[in-house]
Amino acid sequence: MSEVYAIRRTRLRDCCTAGGSEAALVSRPANVRYLAGAAPEGAVLLLGRTEDVLVSADPPDDRSPHTRPDDSLRLHVMPGLTGDPAVVAASLAVDQGADSLAVEEHHLTVTRHREIRSVAPHLRLTGIAGAVERLRVVKDEEEISCLRIGAEIADQALGELLESILVGRTERHLALELERRLVDHGADGPAFPTSVATGPHAGRPGHRPTDRRVEEGDFLSVCLGATYRGYRCEIGRTFVIGTAPADWQIELYDLVFSAQRAGREALVPGAACRDVDRAARQVLDSAGYAEALPAATGHGVGLEIDEDPQLTPAAMGKLDACVPVTVEPGVHLPGRGGVRIDDTLVVRPEADGGPELLTITTKELLAL
């Protein structure tokens, strides 16, 4: 595994060299993890002139190979509460003879940036905001395999919930039960706070579970995901409670399903992100739901649950193969509820069978 991280660091170093910096300081936790194999809380990574160093206030968690930093890194553990690892890393960069240091300006606060300046006044600070995030967009097969396992776990947890009795239970309890099942099936934990939305709440993006109980005739929308070895996936489904969905529920469901399918089918290497968004959005738009639509119809996933690319009307850029994204259009009608359907897929060339669906729970409208 060690080589993977070393190769990633070399790619970042190339970016820095091209930008005129001799060293780089990575502080954003997901970026540290991507390059170092692990990110103890608050740890930063120095890509130095002579040596790469993981600077951490806490000793790393070495109980599992998946939380242990890459062996090829030097580890610098600071005694507790003695300062900011980023400031220590900047001093180490100076000790190594660097005269410039690229920092993550989109993560470092103004205060920390100023502290680095004050301990290393001769170090020229430049920016690498977004550089590691760009490296992270295209995943290797090892990363995709973690996402695939996470998606299987989420599918299992959701499948078990559907077999249980739902009427009368609260959103909060259903969400907690799903999270327990994720962990039962081997997840590190939930990928994000599980959303369970019933009746008038159904279809609200990011709905926080309340004490509302599931009732006959409700739409029930659920969005959950597992974190597996740090990788986060997402699945969302909407169901109807009771034996027969109402006509408006069937119509709305079919519409969102068509939009979601259009989005999925637009996932080909080379497609513009905004075109994927448009494919899904225009189905809902032309049915008169322009106002009810969320800002994005999907986004990348990986070490974070919401990363590049963004599938929005204003998104720049194109999709590459091996980019995992969600496709998750939805409609929420205030006071009535709504529908969301959300899958995690990996962009794959036509020759490899097209987009790989990771979250395989059925998208038929189930009446539970």
Place this chain on the structure above:
Amino acid sequence: MSEVYAIRRTRLRDCCTAGGSEAALVSRPANVRYLAGAAPEGAVLLLGRTEDVLVSADPPDDRSPHTRPDDSLRLHVMPGLTGDPAVVAASLAVDQGADSLAVEEHHLTVTRHREIRSVAPHLRLTGIAGAVERLRVVKDEEEISCLRIGAEIADQALGELLESILVGRTERHLALELERRLVDHGADGPAFPTSVATGPHAGRPGHRPTDRRVEEGDFLSVCLGATYRGYRCEIGRTFVIGTAPADWQIELYDLVFSAQRAGREALVPGAACRDVDRAARQVLDSAGYAEALPAATGHGVGLEIDEDPQLTPAAMGKLDACVPVTVEPGVHLPGRGGVRIDDTLVVRPEADGGPELLTITTKELLAL
């Protein structure tokens, strides 16, 4: 309730005026919540020259009076994904005629700070890092009452767990069960990731639950807390599994208990934070555990689980009445396990009965 928030904002405005700024931009979520009564994700608060405005990308969650922003604020909801609320707030400050704006430099990133500069080049940016945090240290009785209810919930959840069978269950499952019970009893959610540590893990601060199962003869240390209306408390206890604790377990427990009691007894208004830390620390120190000690023996709690004051050897400042803190010394012996005992208390004057213990679960060494 509205008045409370308006008074808090007036106090912050006084700080800003004293610092020469006409307006302030608060971006750190717990600070926004403290001053506005609610903090939709990513929302920022402008204390403007003519009007205070909560700028948010999402509409606020108005399902409960406890998540609804203060009515006396103007609410500015941006359409989704159209930019950074902090940048919008800076423009509003300019529209109101401000020529200076105090920002939270310890929270704003370098990138966001630069964007504010570029949309408002004539606005002089100053700093208010830490100003709201200082206002938050001393709590009013409403805030303490939320902490008290949170502590009762945590006590209940822990008490129920102790009545169940523990041997053979994993740390992960016990932690999940505790979190479910917290929510059952009315918590918004856990105040922080619940820590359950068995056998050689026991006593490790911040231990993340693993798949290790509880065994006869283990130390079992548990640390959990409830969030109630945004306020977060903490309780930690250590137990022995089986009928009779070993001699070393009794000795270690008694020692940590004495240290924790010394810390609690040092909580008087006017006491130096470092003296409270020393009171607890020297008990462990003189028994030869100097190396095994954590950096802090306690910390403030409130809208965040770890806020000022810090109880550390290097801490500056004194305790005031109505400051809630944890007292949580512990010893962890690598390979053997250890003991942590953690309470949340409110500093009160002697005349009012001394420190108020919020977490009332017994601290006798229970054999379960």
